Amino acid sequence: MAKKLKGNLLYGQSGGxxxxxxxxxxxxxxxxxxxxxxxxxxxxxxxxxxxxxTEDFFHMGSQDADHIELLKHxxxxxxxxxxxxxxxxxxxxxxxxxxxxxxxxxxxxxxxxNGGNDSMDTCYKIxxxxxxxxxxxxxxxxxxxxxxxxxxxxxxxxxxxxxxYVANTIQEVSYDMLAYPKGKVTIVEIMGRHAGWLxxxxxxxxxxxxxxxxxxxxxxxFSIEKFKQDVRRVYGEKQQCLIAVSEGLTNEDGILIGSxxxxxxxxxxxxxxxxxxxxxxxxxxxxxxxxxxxxLGTTQRAGSHIQSLTDVEEAxxxxxxAVELALKGKHGIMIxxxxxSSDPYEIKYSEHQLSEIANIERTIPPTMINEDGxxxxxxxxxYALPLIKGENPxxxxxxxxxxxKMRIDN
Numbered sequence: 001m002a003k004k005l006k007g008n009l010l011y012g013q014s015g016g017x018x019x020x021x022x023x024x025x026x027x028x029x030x031x032x033x034x035x036x037x038x039x040x041x042x043x044x045x046x047x048x049x050x051x052x053x054t055e056d057f058f059h060m061g062s063q064d065a066d067h068i069e070l071l072k073h074x075x076x077x078x079x080x081x082x083x084x085x086x087x088x089x090x091x092x093x094x095x096x097x098x099x100x101x102x103x104x105x106x107x108x109x110x111x112x113x114n115g116g117n118d119s120m121d122t123c124y125k126i127x128x129x130x131x132x133x134x135x136x137x138x139x140x141x142x143x144x145x146x147x148x149x150x151x152x153x154x155x156x157x158x159x160x161x162x163x164x165y166v167a168n169t170i171q172e173v174s175y176d177m178l179a180y181p182k183g184k185v186t187i188v189e190i191m192g193r194h195a196g197w198l199x200x201x202x203x204x205x206x207x208x209x210x211x212x213x214x215x216x217x218x219x220x221x222f223s224i225e226k227f228k229q230d231v232r233r234v235y236g237e238k239q240q241c242l243i244a245v246s247e248g249l250t251n252e253d254g255i256l257i258g259s260x261x262x263x264x265x266x267x268x269x270x271x272x273x274x275x276x277x278x279x280x281x282x283x284x285x286x287x288x289x290x291x292x293x294x295x296l297g298t299t300q301r302a303g304s305h306i307q308s309l310t311d312v313e314e315a316x317x318x319x320x321x322a323v324e325l326a327l328k329g330k331h332g333i334m335i336x337x338x339x340x341s342s343d344p345y346e347i348k349y350s351e352h353q354l355s356e357i358a359n360i361e362r363t364i365p366p367t368m369i370n371e372d373g374x375x376x377x378x379x380x381x382x383y384a385l386p387l388i389k390g391e392n393p394x395x396x397x398x399x400x401x402x403x404x405k406m407r408i409d410n
Contacts, residue, residue: 003329005136006038007109010052012045014082014115014122018158019075019165019304020315021144022404024114026071027319028142029060032110035327039110046408048082049113049122053098057106058406070404072312073395075304078404086122089129096129103130103137110138110326114319116145116156117359120334124354127332138326141334141354142318146301148197151362152352153336157318158301160311160387163201165303166190166244167388169296170202174210174242183240185231185283185291189258189276191300192246194218195363198300201384202244203376213241218248219363220373222257227279228287230374235289249275305401309390314347321349345386 009032013021025044032039042060045051058079060068071078089096102108111130113123120141127139143150146162170188177183190199196217205211213234216222234241249257258275276293283291318335325333333351340346368380395402 004038005109005138005329006040007107008041008043009039009110009112009323009326010043010045010057010103010106010108011112012048012051012114013077013079014048014084014113014119015145016116016301017076017081018144018146018301019161019307020157020311021114022071022074022076022078023312023315024142024144024157024319025078026068027316028112028114028323029068029071029319031320031323033060035323038327039323040107043106043108044079044406047080048084048115048119049086050082050084051080052102053095055102056408058408063406067404067406070395070402072316073304073307073392073401074403075302078406083118084122085118086125088125089132096126099126100130100133100135103135108137110140110323112140112142112319112322112326114142114144116143116147116150117361120150120354121358123334124332124358127354131332138329138331139354140322140326140330140332141357142322143334143336144315146198147192147195149195149361149363150334151357151360152334154339154347155337155387157311157315159197160308160314161303161306162191162198162300163204163384164308164311164388165300165306166198166201166296167204168306169300170205170212170242170244171208171210173294174205174212177240177242181239185235185241185243185280185289187243187245187276187279187291187293188212189245189247189293189295191296192218193248194361196246196248197364197384199244199246200364200368200376200380201388203381204384204388207381207385211242212244213238214243214374215376216243216245216249216374217364217369218246218250219366220369221252221254222249223252224282226373228282230372231283231289232287243279245275245279247275304403305394307392308388309392310345310387312392313390317349325351342382342386345389
């Protein structure tokens, strides 16, 4: 049995927000506060790891209890996020020395970091350094990403709600297209850099009869000629065509179809967007077929009004589990979700070493993609459908959703 490590807990959010990342914060905060005999105070970094380096913290003991409850309904990052790449400490120890000073000053003995691939890289580096300098702290990664591309977990909190938003939006667009006997080609651009999990969720709309005709994922090299053939066929049959495309589509040479700005973020990732416009221009100019584009953009990750209850409950669950395992002495791990059964849907929480997770992306397996490379199989439907089920009704006042408001007072 691990020794009781008395001290304070520090939590932070990082990377792109989701509609349920604050539910994970709720799980961490409420579970930690149950153990006040061991965890004396709970702090949250403002804007992720930068808040730790600049000593900008939210002290959770002074927050309004009603606003902590509202975290379950609040999209975005209630405490602020960041994209900040820490160098390996053997290359540059500056940030780590500062972090160690902060940990000692605030007696931080539990460090929980909530994010995706790049965030788990940061989490692993901190865990590795604290072990290197022999500072007794438990470092645990709390998963989130709408991209659903973290390895060693069945799925990731944030994905289910984003998938629910995408599927329902596709339904609405599809039904709108039925208004005219001869319509247009509508191309819906969906987030996903190298993994098409979220774009594939457009297929769930087909269960109601209002799904996309074609789906293109980054896992399949994109051919302009094949795309034109597909559209000609569908448009010829239906006089309209609804297409879901991933923003990260690349051609046979690995070149991004929609790469336009050439700008990169702190982790060296190209800023994506524009693939739907490029494909629309091709249809307009080469096939003489009228088309329109819809870029879902940040709405697909911020749609708290259409959260999946399954997703909310699991987001809270991974946060609580992180605290539980930290108190049991676990260090250098990420919380994972294991699927026990799809029907009836059942999962259990587990763990995996951060050293094997950092910077690894999990893509859709070939068995979930159809032979033509322009849709998904029933295996994907069976996998994704349970994750969008259930509703978490928003808290409204005067017709407007109510979100948590946190204050800094340290």
